[in-house]
Amino acid sequence: MKKWKLIAAFCAVLFLAACSGDVKPREVNSETDVCMMCNMSVTHVDYAAQIVMKNGDQLIFDDLGCLMEYIGEYGEADIAAGYIKDTNSSTWLTVKDATYVYAKDYWTPMNYGVLAFATQEEAEAYRAAQPGELLAYDDLLTFNWGVHAHE
Amino acid sequence: MRQFRWLLALLLLLTFALPVSAMKHDHGEMPVFKPIVIDPDKKSELQMQIDATPAGGILQLEDRVYRGAIQITKPITIRGVEGTQIYSLSTIFSIVDTQDVTLENVTLKADEVAIMAKNVKNLQLVNVQIPDMIGGVQIFDSEGIILRNVQIDGGKGHFSTKQNAVAIYDSANVTLENNTVWRVQDGFYLERVNGIHARGNDITESRYGFHMMYSDDSHFVENEVTHNLTGFMIMIAKNVELTQNTIDKQRTLNSLGIYLYDVENVLVHENQVTENTIAMDIQDARQLVIEHNHFATNGTVFQVKKSGTARITANDFSSNILTTRTDSDGVVLQRNTYDDYSGKDFDGDGIGDTPHITTNAFGQWMVRKPVYQYFMESPSVVTLNSLETEVVDDTKQIVMDEEPLMPKQMPLPALSIQPIQLVSSSLLLVGLLIVRRRWK
Numbered sequence: 001m002k003k004w005k006l007i008a009a010f011c012a013v014l015f016l017a018a019c020s021g022d023v024k025p026r027e028v029n030s031e032t033d034v035c036m037m038c039n040m041s042v043t044h045v046d047y048a049a050q051i052v053m054k055n056g057d058q059l060i061f062d063d064l065g066c067l068m069e070y071i072g073e074y075g076e077a078d079i080a081a082g083y084i085k086d087t088n089s090s091t092w093l094t095v096k097d098a099t100y101v102y103a104k105d106y107w108t109p110m111n112y113g114v115l116a117f118a119t120q121e122e123a124e125a126y127r128a129a130q131p132g133e134l135l136a137y138d139d140l141l142t143f144n145w146g147v148h149a150h151e
Numbered sequence: 152m153r154q155f156r157w158l159l160a161l162l163l164l165l166t167f168a169l170p171v172s173a174m175k176h177d178h179g180e181m182p183v184f185k186p187i188v189i190d191p192d193k194k195s196e197l198q199m200q201i202d203a204t205p206a207g208g209i210l211q212l213e214d215r216v217y218r219g220a221i222q223i224t225k226p227i228t229i230r231g232v233e234g235t236q237i238y239s240l241s242t243i244f245s246i247v248d249t250q251d252v253t254l255e256n257v258t259l260k261a262d263e264v265a266i267m268a269k270n271v272k273n274l275q276l277v278n279v280q281i282p283d284m285i286g287g288v289q290i291f292d293s294e295g296i297i298l299r300n301v302q303i304d305g306g307k308g309h310f311s312t313k314q315n316a317v318a319i320y321d322s323a324n325v326t327l328e329n330n331t332v333w334r335v336q337d338g339f340y341l342e343r344v345n346g347i348h349a350r351g352n353d354i355t356e357s358r359y360g361f362h363m364m365y366s367d368d369s370h371f372v373e374n375e376v377t378h379n380l381t382g383f384m385i386m387i388a389k390n391v392e393l394t395q396n397t398i399d400k401q402r403t404l405n406s407l408g409i410y411l412y413d414v415e416n417v418l419v420h421e422n423q424v425t426e427n428t429i430a431m432d433i434q435d436a437r438q439l440v441i442e443h444n445h446f447a448t449n450g451t452v453f454q455v456k457k458s459g460t461a462r463i464t465a466n467d468f469s470s471n472i473l474t475t476r477t478d479s480d481g482v483v484l485q486r487n488t489y490d491d492y493s494g495k496d497f498d499g500d501g502i503g504d505t506p507h508i509t510t511n512a513f514g515q516w517m518v519r520k521p522v523y524q525y526f527m528e529s530p531s532v533v534t535l536n537s538l539e540t541e542v543v544d545d546t547k548q549i550v551m552d553e554e555p556l557m558p559k560q561m562p563l564p565a566l567s568i569q570p571i572q573l574v575s576s577s578l579l580l581v582g583l584l585i586v587r588r589r590w591k
Contacts, residue, residue, distance in 0.1 A: 030311040034405045038412055039432065041358060041380060041405070043311040043336065110386075111342065111365065 023052050025083040025092045028060055035062040037069050038110060047108045049084045049095070065112030065145040067095070072141070084116040087126070099123040100140065101132040112145055195219025197237065201227065207251065226251035236260065242267050242286070246274065254279060264289050268296075276301055281316075284335060290319045297326045305335035310358040310380070315340040327352055337362040337384075338376075341369075349374055359384040363391075371396055380405065382427070386412040393419045401427040408449070411436050420444060424452075430471070433458045433482075440464070446471060455482050463487065465556075472524070473514035475550045484509060484552040488559070496557045507555040511539050 028050070033042040036059040042048050049067035051059045055078070061067040064084050071079070082095035098116040101123050106113045114135065117123040123134060135143065194202070197217040204210045206225040214234035221237075223246040236258045237243055243261045246252050250272035257279055259265040264286030268274050273295040281287060281303045288303075290296055296319065303316040316335040319325055320342045327349040332338040338354030340362045341347060347369035353376075354360035360376030360383060363369060367389040375397040376382035382398040384407075385391055391414060398408040408427035411417060416438040423445050424430045430449040433439065436458040444466045446452045451473045455461060459480030468474055469490040475482065486502070494503035513532050517523045526532050 031309050032404060038386065039405075039407070039410055039434075040384070040386075041311070043358065 023080045025050050025052065025081075026058050033060045035060065035066050037061060037066040038063075040109060042109075044109050046085055046087075046090050049082070050092075051082045052080045054078050054080045063108050063110040063112050064095075064100075064114050064116065064140075065108075065110050068140050068143065068145055072145075086118050087115040088117065088122055093118055095140075096137045098137070100135040100137075101126055102135055102143070103130065103132040106132075114140070114143070195221070197221055201229070212257070221245070222247070223252055224249050228253040229255070229257070231256035231258075239263075244268075246271050253277065258282065261286060266290075268293055271296075275299070282306075284314070284316060286314050287316045287318065287335065290317075290322060292320070293322045295324050296322060297328070298330055299326075299328045301330040303331070303335065304333045305357070307334070310334075310336045315362075316357075318342075319344050332357065332360075338379075339363075341366050344369075347371075354379060354382075361385070363388055370394070375399070376401070381407040381410050383409045385410065385414060385417070387414070388417075389415045391417045393417075394421055396422045398422060398424045398430075399426055402450075403428070407432045411439065414439065418442075423447075424449065429454050433461060436461055441466065445469075451476055453477070453482065455480075458482065472517050473511075474509035476510060476515060477550055481550050484550065486554050486556055487552055488556040489552070490558055492555050492558060494555065501557055503555040503557055506551045506553045508539070508549055508551045510550050511536050 028042050028045045028048045030043050030045050034040065035042060040062045042060055042062045044062070047063055049061040049064050051067060051070065053059065059070065061070065067082060067084070071082070083092040084095050084098055085091070086093050086098070093116055098118065099120045099122070101115050101117065103113050103115060106115060108114070115126070117126065126132060127134065195218060197219055198221050200210055201221065201223065204227055206227070209228040209230060212229065212231040212235045214232050216236045216238060218238050220239050220241045221244050223244060226249060233256070235256060239261045241262060242264045243259050244254065244266045246266070246268040248270045252271060252273070253275040254266070255277045259279065259281050260283060262285060265281045265284065266276065266288045268289070269291040271290070271293040274290070274293060275297045276288065277299045279301045284303050284305045288298070288301070298317065301317070305313045305316065313334070313336045315337040316332040316339065318340040322344050324346040325341070325344055325348070327339060327347070329351040330353070332352070332354045333356055335357045337359045338352070338357050338361060339349070342364050344363070344366045345368050347363070347366065349361065349370070350372045352374045354374070356378045358380045360374070360379050360381070361371060362384040364386045365388070369388065369390070370392045371383065372394045373396065377397070377399045379401055380403060382401050383393065393409065401408050406428040408424045408430045409419065410432045411434070413435045414437070417436060417440070419441045420443045425445070425447045426449065428450045430446050430452045431441070431454070433453065433455045434457060437460065439458060439461040441461065441463045442465045446466060447469045449471045452468060452471050453463070453475045455475065455477040457478065457480060459482065461482045462485065463482055464485040464487065466487045468487060474489065475484070489507050489509070492503055492507045494505040494507065496503055498504065513523070513535055517527070
């Protein structure tokens with residue numbers, strides 16, 4: 001009887017672990033991933049962004065602008081977390097915690113030219129070397145994505 | 152023992168003698184690239200020849216290998232002959248702040264970019280070959296660019312590990328004619344380039360054949376894009392014309408024949424669009440006309456989003472799994488020919504008497520789960536499709552062609568007998584029967 005209790009407890013632990021909803025970004029596969037919004041293949045992984053949905057789905061974007069376009073179109077209600085690659089280290093940062101610089105002449109896959117940094121100091125250091133406009137996450141929600149380069 | 156010594160001496164002799172003769176007869180392939188050390192203070196022989204040529208002059212190169220990184224800052228024509236090759240450990244040609252530069256009949260091999268041009272007016276690259284490309288051609292802030300008979304091969308490997316063959320930024324009046332590009336990331340990457348005329352180019356086994364962004368006034372005529380991830384990737388562009396192109400076999404995961412994203416005033420006509428996973432993916436298109444094209448053997452022909460005014464007319468659809476998948480905006484289908492149209496034309500005006508519904512539930516499922524194709528003509532699926540076309544109560548939610556053209560009657564092939572084939576086949580059959588009887 002004790003043995004069955006142990007097995008039941010072990011199964012319960014496994015079930016709970018499976019349902020824990022651990023939100024983590026996945027690595028981008030440059031050979032097969034395509035952007036959820038613009039359909040471009042994500043070959044430049046250093047500019048990639050991603051959204052983890054509350055149901056566990058992971059959506060990949062080739063450029064921060066495409067991620068923000070998704071949020072603008074579908075809202076944030078079903079999103080567990082959003083991630084963007086750090087310009088300096090190429091590691092994932094959560095979009096709400098990162099600091100941004102809009103560098104008009106900096107090439108990104110969709111030419112939106114917005115770069116993410118882990119800290120404000122790093123963003124300022126970038127701006128000290130080349131021109132750019134400092135942005136926070138809330139600024140991205142009203143940023144003029146996509147059309148500025150075509151005018 | 153003495154015999155073995157002679158044999159050993161002979162082998163050593165051959166070891167030293169063979170490579171020289173082997174390199175001379177390399178069956179037309181590029182010779183083995185030998186790294187060289189460049190003294191930055193010492194100009195290469197070719198650079199000195201260029202410096203000695205007067206502005207606007209012609210420099211004729213010989214049938215041999217030249218080495219070095221070359222700077223061009225004046226009008227000049229550099230003309231090679233068959234066998235003229237230029238190697239460099241860095242960018243071969245840097246053409247900067249000048250005009251009227253022509254480069255003809257050369258084969259380039261660089262460890263970085265083969266040709267980089269910036270702020271050049273009237274640049275011509277003719278009969279230039281770049282085998283085993285690493286960096287290709289990059290052009291910035293230039294005007295009046297002509298690339299004719301340029302051949303570029305990116306070598307083995309996945310496209311995500313490679314560079315674009317030709318990348319042009321912030322430029323105007325670009326002519327691309329009869330170029331051949333193979334195994335690169337993007338065949339032609341055009342960003343903020345206005346006035347593109349691309350004709351007779353052939354792009355194969357790359358990520359995108361043509362990748363155009365933020366560019367206006369472009370014409371793509373008689374190009375052939377096959378076996379790429381996507382044939383034409385046209386994003387954020389105005390005034391685009393695609394005519395008489397062959398867009399074939401873009402059929403891997405996520406493959407598209409033509410992709411239009413945020414475009415305005417686009418004409419797609421008289422193209423052959425065959426064997427693609429999705430023939431055309433359209434998002435946010437305004438003033439789009441698709442007419443007189445032939446769409447055959449594609450998975451889905453049109454996948455359309457936010458493009459309700461797109462007008463699709465006088466096209467021919469045959470052997471595609473699904474004709475349209477759209478959002479609630481739909482598209483305008485008018486007077487197209489569908490091989491799966493089952494209506495009648497009792498008044499004989501060439502237009503079907505009943506509308507043709509171009510989407511169906513099972514087709515949608517087949518797109519999502521290709522294995523469902525095995526059930527395509529099963530009685531249950533045929534019944535389901537019939538019900539779907541006959542029992543329609545809300546036509547607003549369905550994409551349909553109100554005036555489908557009747558399919559043309561295909562002439563029956565004439566019966567003919569080939570006497571040689573008949574006799575040989577008969578003899579083979581009789582022979583097999585005899586063998587079989589004797590075998591018993």
